[in-house]
Amino acid sequence: MRRFLTLLVIMALLAICVSLLFYPNPIMPVAISSRNGKVSDQGLIAAPWDSYRYNVDLMARVIQSEAWAEPYVGKVAIGAVIMNRLESPNFPKTIPGVIFEPDAFESVSNGLIWLWYPSADAYRATQDALSGWDPTGGALYYFNPSKPVSWWIWTRPIITQIGNHVFSR
Amino acid sequence: MQRRLAIPVLTIALVITAFLGIREHLLRRQVEIQAENQYQRAFQELSYHLDGIEAETAKALVASSPKGRMQTFSDIWRHASAAQANIGQLPLLTVPLTKTEQFIGRLGAFTYSLAVKNAQGQPITASEWATLRDLHRQAKFMSTTVGKMQASFMNEGSRWNDIQRAMAATSAERPGAPRKPRINPATKSLKMLEDGMRRFPDPDFAGNIPPEKISPRGLTGPVITETRAIEIARRFIGPERTEGKQFTVTRVVTDPRSYRVTVADPGGGGGDQGASMRVDISEKGGHVIWMLDDRRANVSKLSLDRATEIGTAFLESRGFKNMRPIDRDQYQNVAIITYVFEQDGVLIYPDAIKLRIALDNGAILGFEGSGYITFHRARVLPMPALTMNEARAMVSPRLDITSARLAVILDDLGREKLCYEFRGRLDTEEFRVYIDAVTGQEEKIERITPRRVEVT
Incomplete structure (x- = not known):
């Protein structure tokens, strides 16, 4: 009996150890190819994977992970902030440049954007933001006031609030 | 043990x-x-x-x-x-x-x-x-x-x-x-x-760099009140879509300052939950800047041509005369159609409005008029110094020109330029080439790329 228990405990520890060793890397892009049917269903793009298509997908990922629980305008608003940054002299000049700027988006810093495939709404919001809709009034920053944020963010002039996000310049 | x-x-x-x-x-x-x-x-x-x-x-x-x-x-x-x-x-x-x-x-x-x-x-x-x-x-x-x-x-x-x-x-x-x-x-x-x-004092760039912020020139009229903003929103969206809805107004502190009218089902909490439409209306003059409806469109029943007609009629009825469709796009049963102002047969590209139109019932799901508000005004267009044939001679001989017209575009430095617009082809590619109608300079070359292809 005792020997059996010992064996059981050792086996359990070994199982934990092995599962930790082979735990999937969280920073692994969800395979797109396996979801291609899904993308087509969303009526998005049958265009080849050129840089434009990649940018749309990247933006949709950020919108999905930053604003999945927000109303639709709140999703467009995140896309609009990316567009406003592109036009601002104080931010990088490309969409990946803006999105991958260190500490610019929480979901990029913690890898959430790679874990989740964007919803049809996220793609729709991306297209609207790319087409020029800006519910933020030209905002460059946003934050969720109910979460702890950098002290610095409070020093920016606030423009408006949409859902749980406060947008500022 | x-x-x-x-x-x-x-x-x-x-x-x-x-x-x-x-x-x-x-x-x-x-x-x-x-x-x-x-x-x-x-x-x-x-x-x-x-x-x-x-x-x-x-x-x-x-x-x-x-x-x-x-x-x-x-x-x-x-x-x-x-x-x-x-x-x-x-x-x-x-x-x-x-x-x-x-x-x-x-x-x-x-x-x-x-x-x-x-x-x-x-x-x-x-x-x-x-x-x-x-x-x-x-x-x-x-x-x-x-x-x-x-x-x-x-x-x-x-x-x-x-x-x-x-x-x-x-x-x-x-x-x-x-x-x-x-x-x-x-x-x-x-x-x-x-x-x-x-x-350091700001160096004098004297118009050699594009302006970072263009203050809107289309905002004319007196400052309006909140009640007036609601009235404008109601009329803009249309009585049939706003009947029995609840209106709330918030302020948007930006340039231009505006009212945000949220149109929601009553009992939907009044806030963002259950909200269906939002309209931003400028404080000065009560101009609609943008509108967005949260609704998703169901299976398409309308063609893009029909949607374009619906959009033109909508703009006419909201006081935007002489708007011509120049570009259309479609995704997820929604059409995005770009219109620009036409003055004396000249397309004024900066005065642009975009509409999102549902292809299931033809409802206007979105309006984006920031370009129109920023640039539109009564203009006196310069006389072209070149004839169309003189300008045509400046276009690359490799371009097979299919059509030509006059248009106003923004140049690299954000200035309005009267140009001859030549559309043409090279092999399978389509281009627009702009030749300044006053100086004869080649101002801009655009390649028209069909970006989104609808999968059906």
């Missing part, structure tokens, strides 16, 4: 934990070193390109041949865009180098416009040389300051990872008591750089 069992179990557990711990620690250190190396690389490259900007600006000041100017101007422009990319790779969350980045961007835009002038054989004026001289002084300050920072980085062994951690220190406190990060020598010298750049 118990002890005999416990000792081997605990020993094995300890060994496994130690193994996992060391492994995690090594992995983490590796990842951190990689991140640090990336930051160091971005910073060292930034320093290199700032030196490049300084050196090339100095050379440009003494370059006398068109070829020498071309080389130095394009080198400054190249270094400036590389430096901008490098800044974007550094963790500068709480020490935004606003003025520094603005300076680099402006310097790049300015030398680009000088390079264009140079290529067109236009002389560079005395005041432009004076501006370049001012810019060189600032560039020198910038490169020496960053050079000193680099030296202190090396001497003190400062690490970007530490700076990033200090900056990202969070706090839920309200504006009254902002918690500043610990003073860090690196953040301090970054602040010194930014403050130093602020002390």
Whole structure:
């Protein structure tokens, strides 16, 4: 009996150890190819994977992970902030440049954007933001006031609030 | 008996934990070193390109041949865009180098416009040389300051990872008591750089860089009240879609200041939950800036042509006359149609409005009129100095021209230009070429790329 228990405990520890060793890397892009049917269903793009298509997908990922629980305008608003940054002299000049700027988006810093495939709404919001809709009034920053944020963010002039996000310049 | 069992179990557990711990620690250190190396690389490259900007600006000041100017101007422009990319790779969350980045961007835009002038054989004026001289002084300050920072980085062994951690220190406190990060020598010298750049007077670019913010010219009329804003929203969306809905108004503090009218089902909480439409209406003059409906469109029943007609009729009924559809796009059962204003047969591209139209029932799901509000006004168009055939002769002979017309476009520097628009083909590609109708310069070449292809 005792020997059996010992064996059981050792086996359990070994199982934990092995599962930790082979735990999937969280920073692994969800395979797109396996979801291609899904993308087509969303009526998005049958265009080849050129840089434009990649940018749309990247933006949709950020919108999905930053604003999945927000109303639709709140999703467009995140896309609009990316567009406003592109036009601002104080931010990088490309969409990946803006999105991958260190500490610019929480979901990029913690890898959430790679874990989740964007919803049809996220793609729709991306297209609207790319087409020029800006519910933020030209905002460059946003934050969720109910979460702890950098002290610095409070020093920016606030423009408006949409859902749980406060947008500022 | 118990002890005999416990000792081997605990020993094995300890060994496994130690193994996992060391492994995690090594992995983490590796990842951190990689991140640090990336930051160091971005910073060292930034320093290199700032030196490049300084050196090339100095050379440009003494370059006398068109070829020498071309080389130095394009080198400054190249270094400036590389430096901008490098800044974007550094963790500068709480020490935004606003003025520094603005300076680099402006310097790049300015030398680009000088390079264009140079290529067109236009002389560079005395005041432009004076501006370049001012810019060189600032560039020198910038490169020496960053050079000193680099030296202190090396001497003190400062690490970007530490700076990033200090900056990202969070706090839920309200504006009254902002918690500043610990003073860090690196953040301090970054602040010194930014403050130093602020002390320089703004150089005189005299229209050689595009304006960063164009104040709206289409906002005419008196300041309106909240009740008036609701009335405008109701009329804009249409009585049939707003009947029995609840209206709430909030302020949007931006330029132009506006009212945000939220139209929701009653009992939907009044806030964002259950909201269906939002309209932003300018305080001055009560102009609709944009509108968006949350509704998803069901299976398409209408053609793009029908949607375009619906859109034109909608714009007519809302007081936007002479709007012509120029571009249409479709995704997820929604059409996005771009309209521009037409004056005396001339398309005015800056005065643009976009509409989102549901292809199931033809409802207007969105309106985007910021271009129209920014640029539209009563214009007096210049007389073209060239005839269409004279302009056609300026177009590349390789382009197979299919149609031509007059249009007003915005040039690189944000100025309105009256141009002849030639549409044409080269093999399977479609292009629009714009020839300035007054000077005959080739202003712009656009390739028309069908981006989105609907899958059915």
